[in-house]
Amino acid sequence: MNQLSSDDRLPLYQRLRDQLAEQIANNRWRPGEAIPTEAALSSEYCLSTGTVRKAIDMLVAENILERQQGRGTFIRRPQFQSSLFRFFRFQTAAGERRVPESRILSIEPLLAPSAVSHALGLMPDAPVIRIVRLRLLDAQPVLAEEIWLPRVQFQALLETELDRHGPLLYPIYEELCGQVVAYAEETLTAEAVSDVHARLLQIPANSPVVVIERLARNYAGHPLEWRRSRGHASHFRYSVDIR
Amino acid sequence: MNQLSSDDRLPLYQRLRDQLAEQIANNRWRPGEAIPTEAALSSEYCLSTGTVRKAIDMLVAENILERQQGRGTFIRRPQFQSSLFRFFRFQTAAGERRVPESRILSIEPLLAPSAVSHALGLMPDAPVIRIVRLRLLDAQPVLAEEIWLPRVQFQALLETELDRHGPLLYPIYEELCGQVVAYAEETLTAEAVSDVHARLLQIPANSPVVVIERLARNYAGHPLEWRRSRGHASHFRYSVDIR
């Protein structure tokens, strides 16, 4: 037996969804773990199965939960490798899809410039970490990245040899800092490349580049990372279905 | 009383969704019209209201239907003006959002080049219509468009003064040709502008431009229009939420 705590003018399925989302944000279950069965939730909250299913349906639609018939309903393990491929087509000479290697150019503690403190929802001049790195495919630079993190949660990164881990940062955030990225918002723009980035990416001056700004959040919706990536337009391709 | 015709191994809600989608594609109801009430559909197909609601939920999620509590469930009227604004931020000097005017540069019957016949699902060298036009804001060109249509359905466009209608083509397709655009797939790329398009758009040689290729389909999923639009990267901005 359990009570739904939130505003009682909201429908029951909405209130159950919110209650579950909050428990997920508070790490009651880890990614990959199962939440209680529908029958268990029905009796725990004194709701009919239809209402419980509707709450779970919402979290499935939000990509937070994943159903597996006959097995259970699981906390979805974020698969952020794929987000690189959402916008860029990186292929090796053989045409296969590969995660570009990572070469970290610098990692240092700084005070947040105003654009960064604003994006991350921090106080002006808050302590942050900036990582600058290149992504390479067949030793060819394909993406230049600038990554900003609040120092409070990510201090541990300054005390480790990042290059010894793989090219993906999010698993490192989880292991070393206990921070799980759950959502992200990405904004695309395009521009003629600056001299600095032309040199980094080894492309001709004035080439068109695509810029991706990403704000990543945890399950509770708090900003964890702000990142800006630039890649040559020739690698860029993105499709949307409308209506 | 009515029968669901499709494959009886599929769930009932799926079969009802398909049956409704087919009737919508066949123009049983026009955009803006209401479909029968949930109660009417329940008794027509001998299904419980829960099952009927689930079928309608699917079509609502697909943006084909629109519910209005207390009024009914309506065929959604496609709002394609907004698709321009999905990718580009066009603002007047005063900062307000406006639909760019249209200046048609040419409209002519042609035989389809292979890329076009392929995109539209036509036979090679099928008869098509090509429209070339500019979109302008404050007399300044902001978008260059190339539009390809199968001549069979769109012959009427060759026999009218297109510039006398508004800047939006889709309402014209509907009025003059009885063709309703229901879905579209858009693919974004970026490149350095060609000399031809630099002149058309009045921008410096080698400027970065964003290219949008759009394939538009009717409710039955058949391709109606293939379009390629180019605009200066400085107007381009696009956001996505992930996970």
Place this chain on the structure above:
DNA sequence: GAGTGGTCTAGACCACTCA
């Protein structure tokens, strides 16, 4: 065979719209 999610029923009652 026990346990899971998936489909479906036959309602009751509520919130909203509109004449």
Place this chain on the structure above:
DNA sequence: GAGTGGTCTAGACCACTCA
């Protein structure tokens, strides 16, 4: 007040998983 979609119940039975 009649008619619409929105919420919710208390199940039954099915399809699938796993030991």
